Amino acid sequence: MVALSVLDVSPIIEGGTVQDSLRNSLDLARHAEKWGYTRFWLAEHHNSPSIASSATSVVIGHVAAGTTSIRVGSGGIMLPNHASLAIAEQFGTLEALYPGRIDLGLGRAPGTDQRTAAALRGDSGRDGQFFPEQLAELRAYFAGRMPIRAIPGEGMTLPIWLLGSSDYSARLAAELGLPFGFAGHFSPQQLLPALELYHRNFQPSRTLAEPYALVAINVIAAETDREAERLATSGQQLFLSFIRNRPGPLPAPVDSMEGIWTEREKLALQQNLGGSIVGGPDTVREKLQRLLHDTKANEIMAVAHIYDHAARLRSYEITAEIGHKLSR
Template identity: 85%
Template sequence: MVQFSVLDVSPIIAGGTVADSLRNTLDLARHAERWGYTRFWLAEHHNSPSIASSATSVVIAHVAAGTSTIRVGSGGIMLPNHASLVIAEQFGTLESLYPGRIDLGLGRAPGTDHLAASALRGKSGRDGHDFPDQLAELRAYFSGRMPVRAIPGEGLDIPIWLLGSSDFSARLAAELGLPFSFAGHFSPLALMPALELYHRNFQPSKVLAEPYAMVAVNVIAADTDEEAERLATSGQQLFLSFIRNTPGPLPAPVKSMEGLWTEREKVALQQNLGSAIVGSPDTVKQKLEKLIKDTRANEIMAVAHIYEHKARLRSYEILADLYQLNGSNGKA
């Protein structure tokens, strides 16, 4: 059975506050738990006026404290931004507080621009090339094989996922026999090659006997195709601001993007966001079924950059209803 989960960045909307965003994140997580979603992940990004989840471990604690059964984790922690010992201790603390509910998804990108990455990484100058060594170090802290002990953390069985938007982490996850999550919501062109590489090269491990692949994808659902397409313009405008290097909070939706973008910008958006699944329940179900068949995904992680919180809740509710998650979607 395909699992369904939620990826959130605590979006900061135009006219809203960070406090509003964090309250809405917890509210969404509570609804997702009630609707039967498997996990609720938060993503680490920095220096972005549209994202409030930069202190990811803190927001995970906020969500886990306000829910009771849904798995909560990182999608992901950008490991080169941190000392491995710190992440072992943070997630050891989370697992000790909320046993059996914490996931540790790891990425190697900075999750930000070069200037902020330099501020985060300081003199270490990490650029992700030593990610395999840093990952091995982190796992060694959890297993108690380091001269310095991670307390909390040592001896805890915290599921580690590798996240990626290219073939690097796909290859590493396959080699280590770890679950893999691909960022199809912003790198759709590399999705199929990365998943094919992961499945083809997977080596069974103590963690997994068979490959387990998750696909993150933009899903905007509404009662009609027209309303879903209107809601999707918020994310399109946000991406347009990234292209123009004029970042800001998540904007309100508009009737049409025509006149707001150039032809070149439209093509760029379609390349990065063209795989978004946007529409009425019937449209969403049809497109998702094709995605699941094509990718052989074990799990879909839905991303929804929607300005209106009620509309965001409704989008996830429609998805849950389509797959009858409540009471039938096991907690993996």
Template identity: 60%
Template sequence: MKLIMKKLTDIRLSVLDLAPITEGSQASDAFRNSLDLARHVEQLGFHRYWVAEHHNMPGIASSATAVLIGHIASGTTTIRVGSGGIMLPNHAPLVVAEQFGTLETLYPNRIDLGLGRAPGTDQLTAQALRRDGQSGEVFPQLLEELRSYLSSEQGQVRAIPGEGLNIPIYLLGSSGFSARLAGLLGLPFAFASHFSPENTLPALKIYRDSFQPSEILAEPYVIVGLNVIAADEDEKAHFLATSQQQAFLSLIRRTPSTLKPPVQSMEQIWTPYEKMIVDKQLQTTMIGSPNTVKEKLQAFLDETGADEFMINTHIYDHNDRLRSYEIVSELGSGNH
């Protein structure tokens, strides 16, 4: 499939939020910042605001994802709010249908249900979450069960509220598995380029090649998640980016921590080998001034042909984070 060349003004811009807990702060501060950011980007014209399910992570407060979605939706008015994503094998599909049926009933036509098949955590925590020991391989069956609860056909077990509600489902992936499934089912697909950059283009090709038109979509719809750290000058942006680099370094070392303040240099913190691994994982991170970020985003759009960018901005200082999203919003006016 030949990609249609697009400009940043042609695509939607959205937000992925992990509700970061910064060093010296609490989860309550993270939630307050998330709601403030959601209100901020709503005013800037961003299309949707998704929060991600992670567990046993000292620096991420979005573990009870559906509860946080309700909090964000209650404090905003127009922006779509959803999950990026709910890790379906961690949950009974009926519970997810009821939770999102409740959210959609409370906030009509504003709720998205993004679904992933990874645990969103380490193996030990995954065992604590998945009492029956099921793996991501059962994801297609769980998805089918969940969709049956949300359909208007009444079975013996019913999701109330939930059944018959038009809650958009998005499949999330960092490899080809969910890409192919999303294509075969004719569902929109969101790829996690922000932590799996090397698989981006192969997965998008699989999705587009396997796409079958459905009642939901006539053509493929691609969301790409990516990291953007923008500031008024390149130098400041690279300084702010060291918080994210430290966060990935702590994951590599298997010592996850709260989000650390930026540092002038990472050279005293990581080894050359660790630097290579972090750089590889963050290779699609767009860091810089407005002009630099614009060039990088446009090049990435040319490469992926995405319909929407979902932007994660891991910055220690909340005001710097708000400013980064302001800069991105100024780069495109086709956000609504």
């Protein structure tokens, strides 16, 4: 069987509030737990009017406190934005509060624009090129091999995942014998090459005897193909706002994108969102099975930028009904 999980950013919708977004994330997590999802991850982004999960560790604690069994974690923490000691302490605290339920997914991108990244990082001067050294430092804090002790943190054995949208983290995860998650929801063209590299180069470790690959993918499910395609226009409009450098909250869906995007913008969306799985139950089942066949993924993590919360819940419910019957 293939594990199913959720990736969330606590989306802020047009006309909504941050409080609504955080409340809805917890509600989604509670439903996901009931529907048998394995984990519920939150992503770190900054300076975005459509995302409420920027203080990712805090929101993880909020979700973990309101659920009982589902794993909760980061998808991911953008490590260059933080001191390794701070992340060790934050996730050590989360693991102490919710033992056996916390995942630490790490990325090396800023999760924002360069100006905001500079504000986050201050005088540290660190960027993605120092990611391997910073990862080693973080792991050393957990192992108690640093002159300064991470308390809480030291001695904790919570899972560390490497996340990426190219082959860089795939190669590093394989070398270190760590689980790997790929951002297929916005980088579908690099998905198969990165996973092939990860599987081919994997070195067994104390953490993993065999490779374990997770694929994050946009999944918009509804009762019919037409309704799912309408729901998906919210995410398409949101992507347009980013490429036009006019970011805003997640907009309501429209009946058609024609007249909203240019041909060039439509092509850009197809290149970045072309791996999305959008449709009614039969379409989603067929496309999920094809994705599993092509990727040999151990786990699918569904992403759903849907404006209406009830429709978002229904999308994840349909996905669960289908996904739990699929196999690699």
